[in-house]
Amino acid sequence: MSIIAQLAAALGGIIVSYLLLGVRRIGNDRVGIVEKRLSLRGSVSRGLIARDGEAGFQPKLLRGGVHWLAPFVYRVHRASLVTVPQGRIGYVFARDGVGLGAHQTLGKTVGCDQFQDVEAFLAAGGQKGPQRNILREGTYAINVAQFVVITAEKLHMLSLDADDYALFQRMQQVIAQRGGFVPLVLEGEDDLMGVVTVHDGPPLPQGELIAPIVGDEVHEGAVHHSSFQDAERFLAAGGRRGRQLQVLIEGTYYLNRLFATVEPVKKTVVDVGYVGVVVSLHRPDG
DSSP states (O other): OOHHHHHHHHHHHHHHHHHHHTEEEEOTTEEEEEEEOOOTTOBOSSSSBOSSSOBEEEEEEEOSEEEEOOTTTEEEEEEEOEEEOTTOOBEEEESSSBOOOTTOSSBOOOOSTTTTOHHHHHHTTOBSEEBSOOBOSEEEOOOTTTEEEEOSSOEEOOOOSTTHHHHHHHHHHHHHHTTTTSOEEEOGGGTEEEEEEEOSSSOOOTTOOSBOOOSOSGGGGGGOOTTTTOHHHHHHTTOOSEEEEEEEOSEEEOOOTTTEEEEEEEOOOOOTTOOOOOOOOSOSOO
């Protein structure tokens, strides 16, 4: 074989090897999180997600199938789809986004297809930190480099440093202690009502102990919060943090327990022939 033929065969082998190195197979029950290692645009200057082609974690996922990405330029991290079992609740923590405001403990709700569209989340001004919006039962394709999803069964996350897992495990424990991974159920035969305390939003004015009722009527439309199940609407209606005047009665409620905790208490029964004396703590004036 001539030298030219040998060189051509060697070059062909190098090209085939290069092409094969770029083949990435993603299972149908998994997603691929793309990390760009080299870019003429440099590295991400702020935040975590590279939105303009810089080196770093990319917003878009690879879904099930065979893909080709340039070897040595891209690294693919495989992760399972996020599944929230029936009758359960999932919580989300955003690693990148706008900072929380002065009166916020949770990130505002923005349109991002239930956290499946990172670009839409960031473009809409999504905030970093724990989120007001929760995930109901279902399966989601979520970029777990940007969003950490906390369920009772699993932490869906891509670890970025050694302390990551311990941090979110503590958050998981707090939610579990509040019974937050299952909906709140108040049954009529238990004769209970739920006293609600909200942990996000503006504080109560000086001198007030109980937050007034807001957005509890269906006809209020855009601010009807369905018994604290829609945190964004509650706050849009002028809701305040703290103990609430509105209570929960019999029913099933999908509540974000980082946003609102509920204390089940026995209803007060006034027997026939007796009267009940009420002391109000709702208004500052006597």
